Amino acid sequence: MIRESAPHSQTYVLHEGWAVSYKRLPDGNRQIIEMRIAGDFIGLKAAFLGASDRHVEAATDLVVSEISKAKLIEVASQSPRLMEFLFWKLARDEAIVAEHLTNVGGRKTLPRTAHFLLELAERLRQVGKGTATRYECPLPQHLLADTLGVTSIHFNRCLGELRRRGLIRIERNVVELLDRAELERITGFDPTYIGGGPDG
């Protein structure tokens, strides 16, 4: 059970909790690149590359396994099956970042927010942390806003608009998607980029 600002230059598998990786901007703002949830690796690319181009920060208490880079590479090079799995993990992470870029660059904040909520639902469902329409998200709104590249104030107003339209409900930390069909329609959400495993 760990809680700290910067899991240094190690590789981890995240079992429980939420973390974010981000870049700082000259004006003090930050852009969150990816949200790490249960089942995700942290620092996998850096393990193969030797250096990281972003910071990682725990957003909640975490439960992780630590794997030394040497051990990871050693084991991977002996098991084609594992190697293939790691490749798939890396590729999937890249696909998610690319979709994230598309979301931020191409959608206005309202559908952008909706798309983000749908992606979280999909990813959490995949690891058994929620259903297609309901999950727990313990992150404060300013973190989600930093992810979507808007101010927390504007993000908040968009959540309000989605709520007003009867599309979502947020209580405590529980997100509920009341009308997934409509949410998918306004975003053009297609979850295939999230994938289901190395085989498909």
Next chain:
Amino acid sequence: MIRESAPHSQTYVLHEGWAVSYKRLPDGNRQIIEMRIAGDFIGLKAAFLGASDRHVEAATDLVVSEISKAKLIEVASQSPRLMEFLFWKLARDEAIVAEHLTNVGGRKTLPRTAHFLLELAERLRQVGKGTATRYECPLPQHLLADTLGVTSIHFNRCLGELRRRGLIRIERNVVELLDRAELERITGFDPTYIGGGPDG
């Protein structure tokens, strides 16, 4: 010498010319994920993954080498050196997309534009297609605008502002960075994410 809309499901090494990979949005807009220039692979991730989540399109005439996925994987699995190189290529592409996301999500259009121009300079210089302050870019502005997630009109005005400030000059297809120090200052540009090779 090829010119077509969609290099189908193959892997290519780009020797000459410019290509873009992009995603379409429900409203008809498109977000360009990455610009491919000389020295870049096209469809490398897809080769290992079996499927692509984006479209690729030639923006100019191209000179490419075609490599079948089977051949690529066969050769890679026999040469650790090549395997390491491909890994580095994948990781670098991801780093560039992440920086792209940071640029689009975190910067206003003016520094965003400047950052983009600086990145191109860096990448082109690395492959001998330009200097630190001068390179050729044959792409129309609406393509660059789709890359940065703004309208071509607004992008054009930002170019004008940079020109007016004496920071850049664009003539025909030649981009000239007249004041790199100032451009780097207003963007906080740090080219390390682009890297120099598998060794550092």
Next chain:
DNA sequence: CGCACGGTTGAGCCTTATCAAACGTGGTGG
């Protein structure tokens, strides 16, 4: 109780999109 933190709301301003039109240039066909 009082404080810290996050969520919510309002007003005004700046940024960016949209619609519309003019301009330049290279290519094509008469």
Next chain:
DNA sequence: CCACCACGTTTGATAAGGCTCAACCGTGCG
């Protein structure tokens, strides 16, 4: 050679979107 067209660039006016500043609310915790 010139008329015309296609394409990309540039500019203007207006509207919409998003940011900033500021205040208020709710809740948990010391």
